[in-house]
Amino acid sequence: MDNNYDSIITGSGKLLLQPRTTDQVSEILKYCNFRCLAVVPQGGNTGLVGGSVPVFDEVVVSLSAMSKIISFDKVSGILVCEAGCILENIISFLDSEGFIMPLDLGAKGSCQIGGNVSTNAGGLRLLQHGSLHGNVLGIEAVLADGTVLDMLKTLRKDNTGYDLKHLFIGSEGSLGIVTKVSILTPPKLSSVNVVFLACKDYSSCQKLLQEARRKFGEILSAFEFLDNNAMNLESRCDIVWALVPNVKWGRPHTENCFPDVRLLIWKVTPMRPNRTTYKHTDASGKPYLGLVPG
Template sequence: MEKWRATSRHLLRHFSKDLFDRRMSPSYGTFNRQLSSVATTIQRNPLFSSINSDDISHFKEILGEKNVIHDEEKLVTANTDWMRKYRGSSKLMLQPRSTEEVSQILKYCNSRCLAVVPQGGNTGLVGGSVPVFDEVIINTSSMSKIVSFDKVSGILVCEAGCILENLVSFLDNQGFIMPLDLGAKGSCQIGGNVSTNAGGLRLVRYGSLHGNVLGLEVVLANGTVLDMLRTLRKDNTGYDLKHLFIDYSSCQKLLLAAKRKLGEILSAFEFLDTQALDLISRNLPACATSPFPINVAF
């Protein structure tokens, strides 16, 4: 997955597509969309439990009162997709604020056999973010922190609920560019973008979004958290510039300046100190001549 880009790259906090896959698995009934305007023959799988007042109390304990939404009016929007073509009938929307909360929700839903649907900005155009029947909606809007941004490597770590436009402006202010841009950017979230592998307007130049994702932290349907951020940071392909330049702050500044001025043209960057260059010049004069005037300061 390691790909060098002159633009920003991303390590995303994001919860698992397994949630979605599970809804689609044969043991959980046939997956399909419920068209609001067309009578459907699809039946709700009776193996799933229905929400009761104990479940709601339990979720309130985990998430706090205001992050457990069961008011019918408020649920209308969350039950309806962007195109207003698909409509579910969920009785409950949860808004976790952390990976730990997502994990607790899923662990509980799994043990109670409650179906769930992850929902980001609900701008997907194919009804994937709304319930088919009465699934619990897990909405990621409250997970909207930018965790870190490293200017040298161009790596951004953020939570799944970050609105794309906020990431675009954040990076813009840092002098970087987000490789993804699309019409729904004011509402769609990065977790939803990654989940749908959104293409967008800059695909021709920066390629698929998945190619820019370096790692993910995911929560499986049973609540297990997989931290694949750390693993992928240890990716050994290509240069690990961060480690290569630890303590060489002038090199970092030079790399940053080179990336700004050269953009995509920059394809290699190496450090060689004066002592090493002198040694080579003295012993292998035919192989090495300094590309810079002696004692150049960066």
């Protein structure tokens, strides 16, 4: 409660409340507003900037007990859920229904959708699906005085009145606490392919991105950049990397397993549909890492 994700920032809160309904959130904020008590909304507490950590003796309101998936429409792909739903649980649910979440993060096993919306989290799929401003169709939020704003629309095309939800997306709890979310989810593709390439400099990475967007268009879902420092850090730490779900890394037990990235040669060998073995060699042709999706 008093620490952020990496325990670097520590607060001094003395009271943690875990409401289970929107009405309970409303009553808490109404009481705190009347008594002039400061409040800190808290989701999965995975942020690295300390936004969900109490600075003094604020009342911490955690949404972790509000974790229900309310409804899902397979025709429109619209999901309605409570703000305390863990992102990975939503992803697993949608996967079983043949859909994907337009948001994916490294902290998906702990972060909550309410916190994602409140911080306007970008994630790995922003390149293809855009930000949450474009995917969130509606929200329910509770203001500081306990007033409940029901903006939980489930229409993709809705031009009636002010679109107030955008004020809450990225507001980090400063305007109110998000309690429910409706979000548009795209259908899951039949297959996903991952390519890991080596570029000689940052300018080459930019040119590669331009060419990939030109060739692949809308089917390009993600483009990530990894420099020498990150590769060397991985070689010195006990980190297991995962680029996509179900990707397994085999790491060699050597101290300096990653040479200069500019010396790497990446060979891609197709095995069968939807499954590829990535064989990596150094400049001498010696293999040292295996990556197998599936």
